[in-house]
Amino acid sequence: SLFKKTSKTIGFLIPDITNPFFPQLVRAVEDVMYPAGYTTILFNSDENLNHEIEYIEGMTSKYIDGFIIASNTLHWEHLHLLNVPVIALDRHIDSRISSVVIDNYTGAVEALEFMFSRGCKNIAHLEGPNYIYTAQERKKAYLNVMKEKNLPVLLQQGNYELEQAMIKTMHLLSEHPNIDGLFAGNDVMAIGALKAAHKLGIQVPKQLSIMGFDGIEWGETVTPELTTMQQPIYEMGRKAAELLLARIHEQDLEVEHHILPVNIKKRNSVK
Ligand code: RIB
Structure with missing residues (x-):
């Protein structure tokens, strides 16, 4: 039909919910998504490819408008079936999938x-x-x-x-x-x-x-x-969410790859 139904929901797949790096990313993603009127559903895969595939297969465009994925065990073949915009975060997946990573x-x-x-x-x-x-x-x-x-x-x-x-x-x-x-x-x-x-x-x-x-x-x-x-953790999450929102609003935007800068945090565990 001419009218694309939207769910106003996005998915965010993280590999390890016990590692505080990922909740910090989630916080940033929600800080962009929530004010834009989107709910973020979280998926935790425990770095397990089978879990990731199951999650992806269950999440058609009926349920979500887009996906942010922090995983690199998934491939293009798994993701393009989703038929919604996808952003790879932290881990680069494929040159055809927009990404936000560091060097x-x-x-x-x-x-x-x-x-x-x-x-x-x-x-x-x-x-x-x-x-x-x-x-x-x-x-x-x-x-x-x-x-x-x-x-x-x-x-x-x-x-x-x-x-x-x-x-x-x-x-x-x-x-x-x-x-x-x-x-x-x-x-x-x-x-x-x-x-x-x-x-x-x-x-x-x-x-x-x-x-x-x-x-x-x-x-x-x-x-x-x-x-x-x-790593600029918050910044990475925010950038990924912004890229996704833009692609939900306009499906044929070009693929973008962002590499954000890192900095040494000098504290006391190195002499
Ligand atoms: O600590 C989790 C790690 O997995 C991070 O270094 C992050 O970059 C990721 O790939």
């Missing part, structure tokens, strides 16, 4: 350069899940920086979660007592690493510098306060 590679290089400038010599990397784009980029940066400096690589696999990061860091530090810097793939893992250092009686930052990535609010509540690569 994870450069952010990680800068984080590492900062650690070296503060005197770290043996830096290990606690990586995020290897199937997630943001984690892959940060790891690639670590590998290249170490290679350029001709330094040994020390990797520990993590999964972007606190508890596991703590356990993994305890192993890492017990096996490699000469590590004087740990670059964590995100803040939640950096906080897990702080806890590990504390349990082992290792002083941060005197004996070990710990650098995070994200800039979630929790970073200020731990001791020592977390030094981190700050």
